[in-house]
Amino acid sequence: MPEGSKMKKPDVKVVILGDMNVGKTSLLHRYTERKFKDTISTVGGAFYLKQWGPYNISIWDTAGREQFHGLGSMYCRGAAAVILTYDVTNWQSLAELEERFLSLTDTANHDCIYAIVGNKADLTDPKAQLPQDSDRVSEDRAECEEETGSQVLSTCPTPPASPASLSGVMVHKQVGHEDAMALYGRILRYKGLEENGSLPAEKMCFETSAKTGYNVDILFETLFDLVLPSILRKRNENQQSPTVDLEDCRGGNNKRGKTACC
Amino acid sequence: MESENQPRGEAEGVKIHDPPSESSIPAADTLATSLSLLGNHMFPEHANPVEINDNTIVNKEAPAESVLSDAPAGEQSLDAEPQVNQVKELETEESGIFECQNSMYTQPAGGVTEEADMSNGQDDSGEFVVTMLARGKLEEQGVGVKGRSSPLLETGTLEAPAFLSHRDEDVTAESWRQHRKHVFVLSEAGKPIYSRYGSEEALSSTMGVMMALVSFVQSGDNIIRSVYSEEHTVVFLQKGPLVLVCVSSSRQSEQQLRGELLYVYYQIISMLTQASIARIFEHKKNYDLRRLLAGSEKILDGLLNLVDSDPSFLLAAVHCLPLASSLRDSLSQILQKAITPNLVFSILIAKNQLLTIVQEKTVIEDARLEPADVHLLLNLIGASSAFQAGEIWTPICLPLFNPDCYFYAYISYLDPPECTVCLLLLSTDKEAFYAVAECKRRIEEAMVAQNSLSLIAKAQSYSVSQVGVSDLRHFMYKPFDVPDNYRQLTQFTSPEMEAPYSSEEEKMRLLDLYRYMHSRIHSTSRPLKLIYHVAERETLLAWVTSKFELYTCFSPLVTKACAITAITKLLRWIKKEEDRLFIRYPPKYSTTPNPSKSSRGGKSDQQDSTDNGFLSLL
Numbered sequence: 001m002p003e004g005s006k007m008k009k010p011d012v013k014v015v016i017l018g019d020m021n022v023g024k025t026s027l028l029h030r031y032t033e034r035k036f037k038d039t040i041s042t043v044g045g046a047f048y049l050k051q052w053g054p055y056n057i058s059i060w061d062t063a064g065r066e067q068f069h070g071l072g073s074m075y076c077r078g079a080a081a082v083i084l085t086y087d088v089t090n091w092q093s094l095a096e097l098e099e100r101f102l103s104l105t106d107t108a109n110h111d112c113i114y115a116i117v118g119n120k121a122d123l124t125d126p127k128a129q130l131p132q133d134s135d136r137v138s139e140d141r142a143e144c145e146e147e148t149g150s151q152v153l154s155t156c157p158t159p160p161a162s163p164a165s166l167s168g169v170m171v172h173k174q175v176g177h178e179d180a181m182a183l184y185g186r187i188l189r190y191k192g193l194e195e196n197g198s199l200p201a202e203k204m205c206f207e208t209s210a211k212t213g214y215n216v217d218i219l220f221e222t223l224f225d226l227v228l229p230s231i232l233r234k235r236n237e238n239q240q241s242p243t244v245d246l247e248d249c250r251g252g253n254n255k256r257g258k259t260a261c262c
Numbered sequence: 263m264e265s266e267n268q269p270r271g272e273a274e275g276v277k278i279h280d281p282p283s284e285s286s287i288p289a290a291d292t293l294a295t296s297l298s299l300l301g302n303h304m305f306p307e308h309a310n311p312v313e314i315n316d317n318t319i320v321n322k323e324a325p326a327e328s329v330l331s332d333a334p335a336g337e338q339s340l341d342a343e344p345q346v347n348q349v350k351e352l353e354t355e356e357s358g359i360f361e362c363q364n365s366m367y368t369q370p371a372g373g374v375t376e377e378a379d380m381s382n383g384q385d386d387s388g389e390f391v392v393t394m395l396a397r398g399k400l401e402e403q404g405v406g407v408k409g410r411s412s413p414l415l416e417t418g419t420l421e422a423p424a425f426l427s428h429r430d431e432d433v434t435a436e437s438w439r440q441h442r443k444h445v446f447v448l449s450e451a452g453k454p455i456y457s458r459y460g461s462e463e464a465l466s467s468t469m470g471v472m473m474a475l476v477s478f479v480q481s482g483d484n485i486i487r488s489v490y491s492e493e494h495t496v497v498f499l500q501k502g503p504l505v506l507v508c509v510s511s512s513r514q515s516e517q518q519l520r521g522e523l524l525y526v527y528y529q530i531i532s533m534l535t536q537a538s539i540a541r542i543f544e545h546k547k548n549y550d551l552r553r554l555l556a557g558s559e560k561i562l563d564g565l566l567n568l569v570d571s572d573p574s575f576l577l578a579a580v581h582c583l584p585l586a587s588s589l590r591d592s593l594s595q596i597l598q599k600a601i602t603p604n605l606v607f608s609i610l611i612a613k614n615q616l617l618t619i620v621q622e623k624t625v626i627e628d629a630r631l632e633p634a635d636v637h638l639l640l641n642l643i644g645a646s647s648a649f650q651a652g653e654i655w656t657p658i659c660l661p662l663f664n665p666d667c668y669f670y671a672y673i674s675y676l677d678p679p680e681c682t683v684c685l686l687l688l689s690t691d692k693e694a695f696y697a698v699a700e701c702k703r704r705i706e707e708a709m710v711a712q713n714s715l716s717l718i719a720k721a722q723s724y725s726v727s728q729v730g731v732s733d734l735r736h737f738m739y740k741p742f743d744v745p746d747n748y749r750q751l752t753q754f755t756s757p758e759m760e761a762p763y764s765s766e767e768e769k770m771r772l773l774d775l776y777r778y779m780h781s782r783i784h785s786t787s788r789p790l791k792l793i794y795h796v797a798e799r800e801t802l803l804a805w806v807t808s809k810f811e812l813y814t815c816f817s818p819l820v821t822k823a824c825a826i827t828a829i830t831k832l833l834r835w836i837k838k839e840e841d842r843l844f845i846r847y848p849p850k851y852s853t854t855p856n857p858s859k860s861s862r863g864g865k866s867d868q869q870d871s872t873d874n875g876f877l878s879l880l
Binding site for chain 1: 533534553554555556557558560561642645652653654655656657671692693695699
């Protein structure tokens with residue numbers, strides 16, 4: 001929390017949508033707190049501010065419950081990126097994205113980026129059970145390996161070649177990567193976007209595990225990198241606005257002002 | 263003493279006002295069948311349905327115009343024997359009860375040897391003694407709730423706090439039946455909506471029977487209110503298209519149980535609003551409301567746990583954290599300064615207790631925030647903490663303030679990662695998140711400047727020893743409207759529960775004693791003003807006047823005179839400390855409505871009935 005500092009103005013807005021119990025809060029928690037813990041059903045929406053380099057990214061973690069459906073479009077207003085989350089072990093959760101959540105994104109920016117994320121990959125995919133690492137997440141990796149490593153040792157006497165034993169049983173995977181990519185295509189069509197002018201499906205469909213951390217950092221960081229142009233454009237627009245922003249003079253990183261975005 | 267006293271009060275014996283008698287014979291058959299069906303599930307130890315009827319008192323209330331009292335017929339068809347009256351005679355314990363109605367006089371219900379037992383219960387006296395003995399034995403074992411001798415009782419009565427999810431419970435298991443208090447919510451079409459224990463699907467037939475009971479009685483222009491069996495009280499509450507049922511072995515009064523069901527109803531309303539629920543069921547009688555409540559079960563579970571463990575609900579008053587009045591005032595001022603258009607309530611909470619509450623002037627001019635609404639808010643916060651850094655924005659309805667409209671609640675912790683101090687800002691503007699979040703920024707800043715957080719961290723509840731009355735173990739004091747907090751939030755004060763009430767079991771036992779005292783004080787048939795009750799391990803005195811309601815618990819050997827002196831001292835102490843114990847002068851602010859924000863202007867701002875949007879799905 002900022003110690004009584006001036007409110008950091010968010011530069012860009014990212015919204016996580018998806019049916020309940022697919023793990024939206026857990027994904028975000030894994031990313032920001034580097035932990036996986038039991039969460040309780042989110043009420044309404046929860047707002048988080050994430051520092052990404054010199055930028056402040058606001059993330060809305062929304063409730064998947066139908067009860068809060070009406071607020072969805074409010075959370076999505078002016079969003080630069082929307083993370084549509086489903087559960088790889090639950091076909092319905094993918095269907096819900098199209099049925100319930102896609103229309104909520106009508107209030108998002110016209111150049112909004114869509115990512116489709118299949119969470120709980122650790123339940124179906126052996127390679128998601130051990131944390132996949134990139135160079136950037138080395139500390140996380142150490143931590144995770146510690147966790148899962150000990151689990152593996154205690155639960156399976158044989159070498160962890162078949163990580164299925166980690167959780168005991170492998171759950172049947174109901175949603176394949178292709179299904180998600182097909183949905184991505186349909187979303188582009190719904191938005192009236194050209195497939196070749198947009199980001200490719202391969203790049204925007206992820207399978208993650210909030211439990212092991214698999215692909216979680218990659219997901220958020222890819223998105224953050226992708227929304228940068230949107231941030232810069234916005235700052236440009238603000239610069240052209242006739243209002244003088246006094247904060248301009250102080251900001252060392254850029255001559256452009258940071259004015260409220262949403 | 264909470265053992266055998268439940269059918270007292272309005273429920274003395276069999277009370278059936280049957281509809282015109284031509285329908286009563288076949289009708290009663292159906293009712294008896296329904297009862298035994300329900301009984302088979304709820305009380306399987308009575309394998310024989312006839313036996314259930316023997317022990318069951320059905321208590322119905324007829325609309326005044328159609329009362330055609332036909333009690334004998336009812337009894338006949340229900341197989342209810344005069345023996346049912348016995349239950350009520352067992353109301354008193356080995357301990358003596360000394361009650362006063364306005365002036366002090368001894369009431370026949372005192373002690374086992376009093377006339378009350380002679381008048382009605384004589385033919386059962388043999389059984390009576392046996393019951394008493396059995397109960398005494400249970401009490402020795404320290405079982406909080408008595409009334410049956412099953413060894414499973416101990417596990418069943420205590421709500422293990424760690425065991426939070428009861429969703430997967432096997433509803434055919436004996437342990438499921440042993441739960442102290444079941445709560446079911448169903449729709450008028452008999453569709454299950456919520457069950458405290460076990461999944462609703464598994465219970466759909468049970469709920470179907472419940473609905474059959476309700477509609478059967480309804481078909482005779484009657485309303486079913488309660489069913490008494492030896493060990494259980496079944497209470498029904500119908501609210502709009504929802505039916506709420508409580509099956510309790512807690513020996514609470516019907517009135518109290520109905521009050522608890524009302525809290526459950528309000529919590530559902532707080533999530534969906536009354537208007538939406540009405541509209542939904544108007545459209546589609548057999549709508550499955552679980553679609554909209556999915557994910558909210560924990561909020562209802564949490565509420566029911568709180569209702570059992572927190573006397574705020576019983577007293578319908580809020581408990582605020584004792585705080586030096588200067589500190590409370592400064593916190594209020596901080597809240598008062600950080601305002602934005604359409605903000606109506608600013609509430610600061612620490613350790614799940616109120617620190618202060620500041621409200622918009624015009625909103626509260628002719629309505630006040632009801633304790634029940636505050637309870638629902640506190641429960642929501644308790645049951646929904648996202649992880650620390652997040653700021654929550656969610657619609658919430660305050661059912662007693664206005665059951666048909668939403669407020670938008672901003673919830674954020676001020677002291678992560680401890681998360682004990684919580685700020686709650688309520689706005690009527692759905693879009694006001696960023697403006698309200700900015701208010702929080704300002705509040706946070708001011709609190710840092712004044713070092714408020716560390717001062718709040720030092721605040722804590724007090725020990726009864728501070729009162730300086732040796733035999734006093736615990737008390738609950740609820741003042742009524744006094745001139746300077748006229749029309750303000752009803753509050754009560756109470757010290758920590760200390761030894762011998764430090765274990766969960768003992769806490770519950772003391773609360774049960776208080777509930778019993780409360781039920782006597784508030785009995786509809788014979789309300790009392792003063793009760794001096796010598797229980798087995800403590801002595802209690804409850805006293806209600808036009809100024810306050812007071813419940814005290816003393817060590818067992820205290821004399822009546824001692825207790826009276828102690829209470830005088832206690833009242834003096836409370837008077838002296840009241841600035842610290844209560845929120846005395848809740849400040850108000852005025853947020854000028856911002857006309858540019860919306861077309862709604864002036865007073866109608868508060869009545870923002872923005873549809874949450876889910877209706878579009880129908």
